[in-house]
Amino acid sequence: xxxxxxxxxxxxxxxxxxxxxxxxxxxxxxxxxxxxxxxxxxxxxxxxxxxxxxxxxxxxxxxxxxxxxxxxxxxxxxxxxxxxxxxxxxxxxxxxxxxxxxxxxxxxxxxxxxxxxxxxxxxxxxxxxxxxxxxxxxxxxxxxxxxxxxxxxxxxxxxxxxxxxxxxxxxxxxxxxxxxxxxxxxxxxxxxxxxxxxxxxxxxxxxxxxxxxxxxxxxxxxxxxxxxxxxxxxxxxxxxxxxxxxxxxxxxxxxxxxxxxxxxxxxxxxxxxxxxxxxxxxxxxxxxxxxxxxxxxxxxxxxxxxxxxxxxxxxxxxxxxxxxxxxxxxxx
Amino acid sequence: xxxxxxxxxxxxxxxxxxxxxxxxxxxxxxxxxxxxxxxxxxxxxxxxxxxxxxxxxxxxxxxxxxxxxxxxxxxxxxxxxxxxxxxxxxxxxxxxxxxxxxxxxxxxxxxxxxxxxxxxxxxxxxxxxxxxxxxxxxxxxxxxxxxxxxxxxxxxxxxxxxxxxxxxxxxxxxxxxxxxxxxxxxxxxxxxxxxxxxxxxxxxxxxxxxxxxxxxxxxxxxxxxxxxxxxxxxxxxxxxxxxxxxxxxxxxxxxxxxxxxxxxxxxxxxxxxxxxxxxxxxxxxxxxxxxxxxxxxxxxxxxxxxxxxxxxxxxxxxxxxxxxxxxxxxxxxxxxxxxxxxxxxxx
Numbered sequence: 001x002x003x004x005x006x007x008x009x010x011x012x013x014x015x016x017x018x019x020x021x022x023x024x025x026x027x028x029x030x031x032x033x034x035x036x037x038x039x040x041x042x043x044x045x046x047x048x049x050x051x052x053x054x055x056x057x058x059x060x061x062x063x064x065x066x067x068x069x070x071x072x073x074x075x076x077x078x079x080x081x082x083x084x085x086x087x088x089x090x091x092x093x094x095x096x097x098x099x100x101x102x103x104x105x106x107x108x109x110x111x112x113x114x115x116x117x118x119x120x121x122x123x124x125x126x127x128x129x130x131x132x133x134x135x136x137x138x139x140x141x142x143x144x145x146x147x148x149x150x151x152x153x154x155x156x157x158x159x160x161x162x163x164x165x166x167x168x169x170x171x172x173x174x175x176x177x178x179x180x181x182x183x184x185x186x187x188x189x190x191x192x193x194x195x196x197x198x199x200x201x202x203x204x205x206x207x208x209x210x211x212x213x214x215x216x217x218x219x220x221x222x223x224x225x226x227x228x229x230x231x232x233x234x235x236x237x238x239x240x241x242x243x244x245x246x247x248x249x250x251x252x253x254x255x256x257x258x259x260x261x262x263x264x265x266x267x268x269x270x271x272x273x274x275x276x277x278x279x280x281x282x283x284x285x286x287x288x289x290x291x292x293x294x295x296x297x298x299x300x301x302x303x304x305x306x307x308x309x310x311x312x313x314x315x316x317x318x319x320x321x322x323x324x325x326x327x328x329x330x331x332x
Numbered sequence: 333x334x335x336x337x338x339x340x341x342x343x344x345x346x347x348x349x350x351x352x353x354x355x356x357x358x359x360x361x362x363x364x365x366x367x368x369x370x371x372x373x374x375x376x377x378x379x380x381x382x383x384x385x386x387x388x389x390x391x392x393x394x395x396x397x398x399x400x401x402x403x404x405x406x407x408x409x410x411x412x413x414x415x416x417x418x419x420x421x422x423x424x425x426x427x428x429x430x431x432x433x434x435x436x437x438x439x440x441x442x443x444x445x446x447x448x449x450x451x452x453x454x455x456x457x458x459x460x461x462x463x464x465x466x467x468x469x470x471x472x473x474x475x476x477x478x479x480x481x482x483x484x485x486x487x488x489x490x491x492x493x494x495x496x497x498x499x500x501x502x503x504x505x506x507x508x509x510x511x512x513x514x515x516x517x518x519x520x521x522x523x524x525x526x527x528x529x530x531x532x533x534x535x536x537x538x539x540x541x542x543x544x545x546x547x548x549x550x551x552x553x554x555x556x557x558x559x560x561x562x563x564x565x566x567x568x569x570x571x572x573x574x575x576x577x578x579x580x581x582x583x584x585x586x587x588x589x590x591x592x593x594x595x596x597x598x599x600x601x602x603x604x605x606x607x608x609x610x611x612x613x614x615x616x617x618x619x620x621x622x623x624x625x626x627x628x629x630x631x632x633x634x635x636x637x638x639x640x641x642x643x644x645x646x647x648x649x650x651x652x653x654x655x656x657x658x659x660x661x662x663x664x665x666x667x668x669x670x671x672x673x674x675x676x677x678x679x
Contacts, residue, residue, distance in 0.1 A: 048540035165628040166397075195396035196567060196611050200624035203613070207621070222540065225613040229622070252615065266545040268570030270612060272593040277552075277574045280545040285510050 002074050003184050003216050004060065004099070005036040009069035009084075011052075011059050015290065028289050029055040031240040032069070037184065042210070042217040044231030044248065046224055046263075048286055052240040053220045057186045060218070061099055062087070073099075076183065097127045100182040104189035106169035110161040116172055117143050117157035123180050146175040150205060167198035171205065178209060186218045191226060203229065224267055228252055236260045239289055239297040245316075246323035256325035259298045296328065304329055358528055358561055359385040359408070364421040366400075366407045372633040377403040379585040379635075380421075385529065388559040392572045392593070394608075395582035396629050401565045404582075405531045408563075409448060410438045425529075444474040447522035451534035453514035457506040463517055464502035467524065474525045489520045493550055512543035519550065523558075531563045536571060548575055569608060573597055578665075581605045584630055584640035586656075591666040601668045603645045639671065647672060 011030040014023045029052045037043050045053045058064050060071060062083065071084040073095055081091045100123075103109040110119055120143045124130060130138045144154035150171040161169055170190060177185055187206065191199040203226065210217060219230045227234055227248075234251045236244040236259065244257040255261045262282040269276045284301045287293055293300050299309040308328050317330045366378040378400040385391050393401040406412050410430060412419050423430040430441065450456040457466060464486065471482040483502070490498035493516055506514060515535060522530050532551070536544040552575060555562055564576060572579055572593065579596045581589045581604065589602040600606045607625040617623075627644040630636060636643055642652040651671050660673035 048542065165631070167628050195629060196569075196608060197396060197625040198628055200611050200613070200622035204621045204624065223613075224541075225615070228615060229613050229618055249618065262542060266541040268568075268574050270570050270573050270597070272573045272576070272597055275574050277545045277548050280542070280549070282542045282545070285512050285543060286540075 001039045001078070003037055003039060004074070005072045006033055006060065007070045007072075009033040009035075009056075009059065009071065010067045011055055011064055012067045025290055028240050028292055030059065030066075033242055035235065037216050037218060039183065039216055040210070040214040041233070042219055042231045044227035044234040045218065045220045045237060046222065046227045046234060047237035048222060048263075050239075050286060050289060051237040052289070053222075053237050054188055055240075056237070057101070057188050057218060057220050061101055061186060093127065097123075097180045098182055099184045099186070100177040100180065101186040101188065102170070102173045102177050102190050105193045106166055106173050107161075107193070109173055110169055112161050114160075115157065116147070116159055116161070119161075119172065120146055120157075120176050120179055123176060127180050129180065142179065146179055147172075149178075149209070150175045151201075165198075166194050167201060170194060170202050174202075174205065174209070178213070178215075181213065182215060184216045184218070186220070188220045189222070190219075192221065192223070199226070206230070224252075224263060236263070239286060239292055241297050241326065242316075243298065243327070244323075244325045246325075250320070250323050254320070254323070256319045256323065256330065257298075257327050258302050258304050258329070260325075262301075262303075296326075356387040357384055358387045358425070360422070360424040361404075361408070362422040362424070364404065364407060364423065365418070366403050366412055366420075367418045369416055370633060375632040376585050376635060377632055378407060381582075381585075381587050382421075383580055383587065383590065385561050385563060387528070387561055388555070389577040390555060390562045390564055390575055392564045392566065392576035392579045393582060394566060394569060394572055394579060396567055398584070398629055398632055399582040400585040401582050402533055405448065405533055405563065405565055408531065409442050409446060410435075411442075439473075443470060443527075444525045445527050446529045446531065447525065447527040449515075449518050449522055449530060449532040449535045452538050453511055453518050454506070454538075456518060457514060459506055462503050462505055463509070463514075464504075467502075467517070467521055470521055470524050486520075486524060489523050490517070493520055493523070493554070495520070510543075512539055512547065515539060515543075515547055516550065519547070519554070523554065526558065527560065529561045529563065531565070533565045534567070535564075537566065537568070544571070551575065569597075569612070581608070584635050585632075586640060586669060588641065588670070589666075589668045595663070595666055601662060601666070601673070602641075602670050603647050603672075604641050607644075639669075 009030055010032060012026040012028050015025040015027060016022065017024045033056060035043065045056060047053050055064065059066050066084050069084065070082055073081050073083045075091065075094050081088060083095065087095055121139050124139050124142060143157050147154050147156060152168060152171055191202050194202060219227060221227050231248045234246060234248050235242045236257065238259050244260045255264055266280050266282065282301060287300060295310040295312055296314050299305045302309065306328055314326045314328045316324045316326050319325050319330055362382050364378055364381045368375040368377060381404060393404060395401050407419055408423055410433065419431055421431065467486045468482060471477060471486060475482065477485060487498045487502065490501060495501055495516055536547050539547060548571060566572060576593045579591055579593050580587045581602065583604050589605045600609055610623045611625060613622060625644055638654045639652040639657050642648040645652065649671060657669045657671045659667045659669050661667045662673055
């Protein structure tokens with residue numbers, strides 16, 4: 001069952017300058033992004049800093065208003081709603097409960113002055129999931145149950161965030177996000193701020209919860225290995241554009257876009273007998289999204305560029321079944 | 333069996349020594365202890381750590397947050413304020429002990445003979461001055477050049493690490509550059525004085541993978557070119573495999589394993605090192621649960637008694653809870669602080 005989809009989603013941020021703060025330019029953070037996610041599915045979004053992957057996550061949950069394009073949300077009853085221009089008052093509570101998010105840094109995303117109990121109870125209260133005289137008791141039971149589910153002791157409910165390690169805090173953030181039984185969880189770099197030995201614990205936990213609840217995940221990360229492990233389908237972003245989209249294993253076995261190939265060649269080998277960084281051929285740095293290159297956004301750094309690449313922006317082409325890539329090379 | 337292996341290693345080591353006869357020891361750290369008093373108790377951030385560095389080698393200090401790798405580096409550079417902190421032991425550089433050196437003398441060492449590259453290039457530069465001005469400060473403090481000579485040398489250094497349009501970059505402010513470019517400028521800054529040792533504290537952690545590859549390549553080139561020594565501090569074993577000659581793994585203020593890089597990746601012995609290596613997200617694990625190390629890194633004021641890794645160790649025995657393990661040397665140049673090796677038993 002479909003939960004959410006986007007068509008030609010664009011997000012430009014205005015740059016204001018001068019005394020009257022007139023708009024003097026635009027940061028083109030997202031360009032024509034098309035996605036679709038259904039129950040139980042995981043979509044991975046990968047790319048370097050500034051590629052728009054976090055903006056995409058935030059625009060989907062409507063932290064940012066899209067500049068143009070549409071976002072379609074299907075509520076649990078199966079009815080579709082266009083939420084790109086503002087959400088219907090009757091749909092909004094359902095949407096807010098249905099789509100939850102966890103963030104990169106668990107040191108910032110928990111309120112230091114709230115106990116863990118209050119933190120996890122907040123969404124339960126906001127969405128009025130418990131009512132009546134026994135509500136408080138029922139909520140406390142729910143908090144205890146959630147803490148156990150994420151691998152913490154129920155006694156921890158009385159404590160404050162500073163008493164926990166990074167991994168434990170991320171577990172608390174996960175408990176908070178799944179407290180209202182969302183159907184879609186957006187994870188924005190959930191393991192990047194954690195130690196290596198703890199990262200795997202959190203990834204396992206997210207997969208366990210997904211298996212149990214059949215919720216959908218949008219998993220945003222710069223770490224290709226982690227995204228590969230989590231995702232059914234991966235979208236590779238560069239400068240606000242989706243340049244390649246394919247099933248996870250297919251993307252790793254047959255990367256089609258030169259940028260994806262370059263990204264993969266830059267992953268360290270973990271083998272000191274077979275060092276590979278010397279073979280990485282990617283020159284330069286990503287250009288600014290304020291003034292993106294004409295034609296294909298990757299052409300100034302691309303080792304295979306053709307005359308056409310600086311003039312015409314390539315569209316998505318299907319290179320094999322379900323595997324799309326935006327590159328002129330596929331049409332030669 | 334262990335004897336035979338040990339012998340072979342010894343032979344190999346001898347052969348290596350013959351090939352490279354003049355291995356010059358450049359830095360020796362002995363029993364370094366850096367303690368900080370805090371309201372929660374004394375933090376033994378670096379606790380009895382010993383290692384050495386030879387000329388022309390890259391030594392990696394690896395570990396997770398709070399293991400003491402950065403504090404070790406700051407101790408070497410005399411950047412720990414003592415008191416209130418306590419720094420003990422020996423840091424022998426050249427023919428003198430750096431611990432207890434007067435600040436005035438330390439200034440001739442720090443930034444000149446031992447330089448540092450910091451993790452966050454964006455916060456390591458002063459936003460109010462041009463990059464050139466900040467490079468010039470280093471040159472003026474340590475080199476006998478006049479202004480125009482210094483500028484020439486700085487531009488040469490920038491050119492040598494392939495920074496495009498160095499004259500233009502010289503007059504730019506930090507905010508006008510990307511993180512990768514600034515990190516390269518910081519590398520140039522350390523090179524101006526041709527130091528004997530460069531300490532690089534997570535130099536690529538804040539950078540994207542493709543830029544990380546460029547910066548690591550650059551460091552490798554320089555190291556081959558100048559035969560300087562690098563202490564490379566990181567939490568990322570992937571980059572260690574790419575750049576290090578020898579690796580020291582740290583956990584909770586102690587070095588738990590020291591080994592040549594190839595050996596460490598091929599046959600890690602300490603359960604923590606083995607755990608770190610298996611924590612890597614491999615493609616084969618797709619669809620399965622990832623292996624991981626139980627528990628979490630202890631906080632600095634509550635390091636456990638005995639072996640500090642024992643609460644998370646799958647192989648811990650009774651002794652591990654009580655007595656900190658000494659260093660065993662299962663092979664030449666490979667030491668491990670773990671009770672499992674007691675009596676020559678390997679694992």
